[in-house]
Amino acid sequence: MARTPSHRAWYAPIALLMAVAEVLLILFGLHVPFSNLLVWAPAVIGPGLAVAAFRSAAARTDGDLRTFWRRESIAMGGVLVASMSQTVDILTRPYTDMPPISGHTLLFYVIGTLLAIAGLLRLPGGGSSWRQVTTAVLDVTVVVVTGGIAASEYSGWFIERFGVSAAAWWLNIAMMAIAAAGVVVVVKIMSARRSPVPRGALWWLAPIGLAGPLSTVFMTLLKPWPHLNGSAAVLPFVGLFGTLAAAAQCRHVARGQSRARQRLDLPAYRRGTAIPLVATGLTSVLVATVFIRTGHLSTTQVAGTTLLLLLVVSRQAIALAENGTLLDTVARQAMHDDLTGLFSxxxxxxxxxxxxxxxxxxxxxxxxxxxxxxxxxxxxxxxxxxxxxxxxxxxxxxxxxxxxxxxxxxxxxxxxxxxxxxxxxxxxxxxxxxxxxxxxxxxxxxxxxxxxxxxxxxxxxxxxxxxxxxxxxxxDASLEQRLTQRATIAADLRRALTAGEFHLLYQPIVELPGGRMLGVESLVRWRQPDGRVVSPADFIPVAEDTGLIVELGAWILDTACAQTAAWRRAYGPDALRSVAVNVSARQLLDPALPEVVAAALARHGVPAAQLTIEITETAVFTGGRALATVHALSRLGVSIALDDFGTGHSSLGLLRTCPVDIIKVDKSFVDGLGGSPQQEAIAIALTGIADTMGLRTVAEGVETAEQARRLYELGYRQAQGFHFARPMPPAEIDAMLQQAQDRAAA
The missing domain is CATH 3.30.70.270 (Reverse transcriptase/Diguanylate cyclase domain)
Structure with a gap:
């Protein structure tokens, strides 16, 4: 089971505390003798914290990542056992020219180091092109040659300090193995095109390789103080860098990287030129220092430096060629679309x-x-x-x-x-x-x-x-004029809303055959201050494009509800069966529309059943958010009418998926009445379907008495059109309602 993040967060701070404590103990020990066990307490705790941190990182991951951190925890466990074994050596073995360290202690160090190297080498690195492979090989060779030059100098220094005894050679081999682990980390970072381990974690592991050579350096520096020890001086830092590497891995997981990306499908990292150049620079400093100190260079150093320079030159030449290919690829990608492969x-x-x-x-x-x-x-x-x-x-x-x-x-x-x-x-x-x-x-x-x-x-x-x-x-040129006109309308729309330039007309919906008014459809009109009337065909599409239709639609709803409430007060709640309001496709995409409708009904005290929302088939054809809004409106209790029915995408299918109450048959079908049977076929079929499904039908665009008569014969009981009444202001609807009331009273 994974440790909690709060518990895991303590590993690195405690490891830092151990490293600081070790430094303070050594500084204090330079002046005051104390038990040599004191410096070994942080030296054992540090690797122990790294083991726990590695196990925690393994618990938070899976696949190759989990395997890697488990292997590294076992390797660090070998270092932990070696540190405890060396503590026992300090207590049981005499101090000679070399600090007390047994063969089995060195063996534990070597085993831990080899396990760490094996875990790193088995880490997947992804594929590469031949140029990338060649560049990687040259990078690795540069690091190896640099390490070889440094190792030759280190070996000479080691022999000078510790001699050539068997114990000294075992110590030298162990320290060189630890240094090799650091080189392997650097090589792995440079050679891997893709790595499941975050690079930050790998870079924190790399300095651990310096622990071996540095410990021998500290052995010589601390030789006058037998209670101090070079290995104890560096082991807390081994633990510190290990916990920091595990923390980098855990942060990577916490940032939400998916499990799949943690494995092998990370984006490829580009190798830069920094490491080969740094390696060359460090080698140059080393060679210069040796020459200044001794006045000559060894054959190994001269040959290694020459080889290093040749490798760097070759590497840079291939890198330039790879960069050229990369630039060509980038240029092609800039000119093509990634998804379709078409031009961009x-x-x-x-x-x-x-x-x-x-x-x-x-x-x-x-x-x-x-x-x-x-x-x-x-x-x-x-x-x-x-x-x-x-x-x-x-x-x-x-x-x-x-x-x-x-x-x-x-x-x-x-x-x-x-x-x-x-x-x-x-x-x-x-x-x-x-x-x-x-x-x-x-x-x-x-x-x-x-x-x-x-x-x-x-x-x-x-x-x-x-x-x-x-x-x-x-x-054509007229298109520019139309677009200019639409831009002018768009600029005037908001001003018109604020200035109250819009008003509603109402067209009666009547009962067949007598023509009694059952309801009305509200229609918005725009009259500008100069008296010019802007056609709905001109401003409604502009309002849709600009999004102002949402605000305009809310005003229409509120105004229609207010007028309905006034008619209810004046002529009774049953004077009109319904008042219809058109709602656009853009309004249906607004999830707040049902709340706007409910608020308008509540504000004016109008029953939901008296409001009809008219929508087009196109607006809800593809379902999704628009259809969900229609369902929400239906749940309020308002009636839903499909306007211009029969001219949209999938009319019959919509009758099953959309909560429809009313079908408004398009004028184009009404115009065909009185002609051939083929022309009347759709009008006849629509009323039959509506009757079967329990829906009301309203025939739109009725312009003649003959059309009205024929519609009644076909089963239509409601109609709307200029034959009965044109859209009119509320006062004329008042007059019609008053006449109906007077007739009823007589």
Whole structure:
């Protein structure tokens, strides 16, 4: 079971305390003799803390990481046993030219060191290209040669201080093995392209390799003070660096790195040039120091230095070649999209700018992609983008095809007509995305000839995305004027909301055949201070684009509820069966809409059953957040009406998934009444379906008495249109309600 983070956090501070205590004891011992066991207490506790920290790191990880830290805890356990054995040596063996240290103590040090080296060497390092492998080999060789030069100097110094006895050679071998462990850590860091162990942890392990040589240095320095010991001086720092390495691993886990990333799929680390240069610099300092001190250099030192310089030069030459390849790769990645493999926006805009002959720029984006992505998941969304990219490549042929970002694509080709025709044919077939068949609809903006094609195509695409032009817009001069007009409307919208320039009209919904008013539909109108009326067809799409439709919609709801409350007070609660309010697709994406509706009803004391929310099929076609909002509205008790029914994506399917109470049959079907049986077929089918499902139907756009009569014959009992009444201000609805009340009283 893993230790708790708070308990594990104590390892490094206690190890630091032991290291500081050791330093203070040695400084104090230079002046005052004391029991030689005192300096060994921190020397044993330090490695013991490292063993516990390594085991804790293993408990927090799994896979290769857990194996690595378990192996290192066993290796550090060997060092711990060696430190305890050396403590016994101090008590039982006499002090001669060498500090008391037995053969089995040295053996424990060597075993612990070899186990540590084995654990490091078995750590996975990931794959590399031949240049990367060659660079790694040269890096390793540089470190090995540097270590060899330093080892030759160290061996000479050791023999000079401790002689060539068997005990001295065993001590020298043990210390060199410990130093080799540090070299292995550095080599592993440099050679591994990927490592499951955080690099910070490996770098904390590297200084432990200096413990062996430093202990012999301290042995000579502390020789006049028999109660002090070189091994005891460095062992607390072995424990300190070990606990810091384990702490680095635990921090890495705590930062939320996934288990998979802890194994082998970490991003590759680039090897830098710092370590070879540092190795060369240190070797130069060492050789210079030896030459100044002795006046000559050994053959090993001269040959090693020469070899080192050749290795560094070779390494840098290969590194330059690798950097060139890397730059080429980066340049290619900058010009291509990672997901689809198409050209990137940067390449596409540059290609458009360089065109000298007349060309067409076609920009496309996928309709409803965000909803599809939300409903099916990002994996399916990515698969859909990739599949659509493949389709574009097949349709466009040898011309430039790019993904410009998100669900937007671009094509640069000599002419657009043939491409658009072939794309429409291809899009009639569904794309397969992560096991889902998806029919793709696109908005298309086209600019041909002339200059500034990319900007013009963007303007055309923006207009196409509104859906007012069937999803395909070709740029022309009038488009600039329309966009300028829309920009002006957008700037005026907020001012108009604040200034109270909007008002509601109400169109009656009547009972067939007599024409008695059952309810009304509220319709927003905008009259500017100069008397000019802005058409809803102009300002509603702008309000949708800018998001102001949410604020405007809240005002419409509140105003309609207030008017409904006034009619209830004046003419009784049953004077009108319902008051309908249109809600846009953008409003349905607002999760606060049900609260806004509930607040308006409560504020004006209107029963939820008297409010009808009208939505379009397109708004809820893909489900997701919009459909969830409709369900929440239905739970409030308001009625849900599908407006313009029969013209959307999947009408019959929506009747099963959407909590619908009313079907408003689109005017296009009403216009076909009185013609051939084929023209009346849909109107007849819709009322039959509604009756079977227990839904009310309202026929929209009734303009003639003949249409009203025929609708009644087909089973329709509610209708709306200019034949009965145009949208009118509240005062005229008042008059109609008063007349109905007077007739009832008579």
């Amino acid at each position: 926006r940067r390449y596409f805009t540059a290609a458009v700018a360089e065109v000298t002959e007349p060309h067409a720029v076609v920009l496309l984006d996928l309709k409803e992609f965000r909803s599809i992505n939300d409903q099916l998941g990002t994996t399916a969304g990515d698969a859909l983008l990739t599949a659509f990219a493949t389709r574009l490549l097949a349709v466009a042929g040898p011309h430039v095809v790019a993904r410009l970002g998100g669900d937007e694509f671009g094509v640069l080709l000599p002419g657009a007509d043939d491409f658009v025709s072939r794309l429409a044919t291809a899009n009639a077939q569904p794309l397969t995305a992560a096991g889902h068949d998806v029919l793709v609809e696109v908005s298309v903006g086209i600019a041909e000839g002339g200059n500034d094609l990319y900007r013009q195509a963007e303007l055309a695409l923006r207009e196409a995305a509104t859906g007012l032009d069937g999803g395909l817009v070709r740029y």
